[in-house]
Amino acid sequence: MEDRVEISLLVDLYGPLLTEKQLKIMELYYNEDFSLAEIAELNNTSRQAIHDLIKRCYKQLLSYESKLNLLEKSIKKEKIINNLLELLREKYSINSEDYEQCKSILKDL
Amino acid sequence: MEDRVEISLLVDLYGPLLTEKQLKIMELYYNEDFSLAEIAELNNTSRQAIHDLIKRCYKQLLSYESKLNLLEKSIKKEKIINNLLELLREKYSINSEDYEQCKSILKDL
Structure with missing residues (x-):
């Protein structure tokens, strides 16, 4: 163990x-x-x-x-969400508050 | 059944x-x-x-x-993703291509 x-x-x-x-x-x-x-x-x-x-x-x-593979998927999920939000932030200047809120909502999915 | x-x-x-x-x-x-x-x-x-x-x-x-509750969660997930992307699109004028791409990536999570 x-x-x-x-x-x-x-x-x-x-x-x-x-x-x-x-x-x-x-x-x-x-x-x-x-x-x-x-x-x-x-x-x-x-x-x-x-x-x-x-x-x-x-x-x-x-x-x-x-x-x-729920654990494996959840670890991958976190990385994908982070990458995606980072890209959106760079391209569309999403403010920090919205960024953090999106992140928190998506991570709970 | x-x-x-x-x-x-x-x-x-x-x-x-x-x-x-x-x-x-x-x-x-x-x-x-x-x-x-x-x-x-x-x-x-x-x-x-x-x-x-x-x-x-x-x-x-x-x-x-x-x-x-994986099925229940996956149905809820789809709704939450749609709502979130809709809000981002309205506020930050995310273009259709990026919107659809985000949607497709998030739905596969």
Whole structure:
């Protein structure tokens, strides 16, 4: 289990496809920085059981990403939006306020 | 099984989460307009078996949509992009060529 930021983004994107319990545990571990021991205590189970669950969910998230590529698309999207707005700004002198507003709206798409 | 266009869009969005065989059958039925009988013959099985598979897959696609809302988001996205470009065009007199190009790039995001 490597890049915590990447896994955290995968949890955001595909979390609803996990069970409620799995999602809660993945969020505690990757988004709220709880330790395995703390999560184990909260769930009345062993550290090893939580470790195994997280490993299983991580593989599941990677499998979803390999099929739907939502994370890859969202990273590409950001670059394309930035390039496009930059071009529009240069050519049409779009003011900073409008530029930032467009950027914020488009990034939420 | 209601709106064929909607189901066809769901197949495009979530198809990779189905098995290869399921996806092939859903594409034949919803995108290429094959009949149940034709698909059954291609797969050496009964019309009823294909009907059941399609019904199961349809429910699975609806379940993915209820969790990830990719179709709902893509419909909203199109409206937001149109509104935003319209505003930019009015305010900054963006020419038609640039307008259409931006629209096409943003819709593929």
